[in-house]
Amino acid sequence: MPNVSNGTQTYSFHISNADVDGPFNLDETMLSAQTAEPEWLRQGLSFTDVETFNGTHIKYTLHQVGSIDEFTINVSMTGSTVAEKAVNHLRSHLNVVLGLKDKVQSFxxxxxDPSEPLSSTFSRLRGLRLMRATNLFESLIFSILSQNNSVRQMNRTARLLMQHYGTRVAFPDGSSHHLFPTPEALAKCEARQLRSKTSMGYRAKSVVGVSRMVCRNEIRLDELAMCSYDEAFGVLLDLPGVGPKVADCFLLYGLGKREAAPVDVWIHRIVSKLYFKGKKITRLAAGRFLRERFGNWAGYAQLYLFDYARRGPVSSKAKAGRS
Structure with a gap:
């Protein structure tokens, strides 16, 4: 049963390693610059976000204790109403968002094999999971914000976007949270207005254009999930301001197409260095190579290689961003 205090309901539950397929590292997963959705609020070793269930907004906080292989994820929920159905919904939500059922040990x-350069990342990143968005529009817009941008700046822009155009949700404990804006809210904006309030620069034109297309049903994001990778990729490239890297980000983190491998400056460099002896290759060739070599693990491969590139020997040659 939920605990009730001053009109606030709280509920806690736990996810143990027995509920998860393989090792899990919450800290690495949350801090790995993935573009599934804007970053969660970090407080020490805990991470907080808000989920909406049947019109009710629930704030929840995760904290992992134990080791990467034998652990417990403590989950606390706060809201005006915390029903048992909401608890079950959140369990399922976390399984998807955090990739808790992905068979990473098989990966x-x-x-x-030591001859595979990717294997050198496993000891340091053991338990790192590929995140998955549950709000497709949010994931697409956040992917657009990642274009030629640093991780810090794209999250700052997302926060400003939420503060100015997202619905503010107040919780009984005195805290509040701004939801991600709806397509309708952003479709009403002018590009110069977005640039002024969020510092998203040239991306504003794309954000407004895509939002209006979604509102006019000129593109149905949910239907793209039923398309093949190649077909969905082609459709996305027809959207204003969406190039191959942004398309692959949405295909991977939004639609869950695991063969997608977004190629930014980091991945471009590390693939060239590790697999082509430094030979110059195009970004499209790098993405194609990852899909052919790793198949449905290509998305995971680029995630691990991205971290390797950021912290490894090529990091001094690039900015801390996902461009």
Whole structure:
């Protein structure tokens, strides 16, 4: 049963390693610059976000204790109403968002051969999971914001976008949270207005254009999930301001197409360095190589290689961003 205090209902539950397929590292997953959705609020070793269930907004906080292989994820929920159905919904939500059912141990074993450069990332990043968005529009817009942008700046822009155009939700404990704007809210904007209030620069034109297309049903994001990778990729490239990297970000983090491998400056460089002996290759060639070499693990491969590139020997040659 939920605990009730001053009109605030709280509920806690736990996810143990027995509920998760393989190792899990919450900290690495949350801080790995993925573009599924804007970053969660970090407080020490805890991470907080808001989920909406049947019109009710629930704030929840995650904290992992134990090791990467034997652990407990403590989950606390806060809201004006915390029903049992909301708890079950959040459990399912976390399984999807955090990739808790992904068979990462199989990923490690498949590419464990020391001759495979990817294997050198496994010990440091063990338990890193590929995140998945549950709000497709939010994921697409956030992917657009990541274009030629630093991780810090794209999250700052997302926060400003939410503050100015998202619905503010107040919780009984005195805290509040701004939801991500709806397509309708952003479709009403002018590009110069977005640029002024959020510092998103040239991306504002794309954000407004895509939002209006979604509102006019000129593109149905949910239907893209039923398309093949190549077909969905082609459709996305027809959207204003969406190039190959942004399209792959949305295909991977939004639609869950695991063969997608977004190629930014980091991935471009590390693929060239590790697999082509530094030879110059195009970004499209790098993405194609990752899909052909790793198949449905290509998305995971680029995630691990991205971290390797950021912290490894090529990091001094690039900015801390996902351009």
């Amino acid at each position: 490690y074993e498949t590419y464990a």
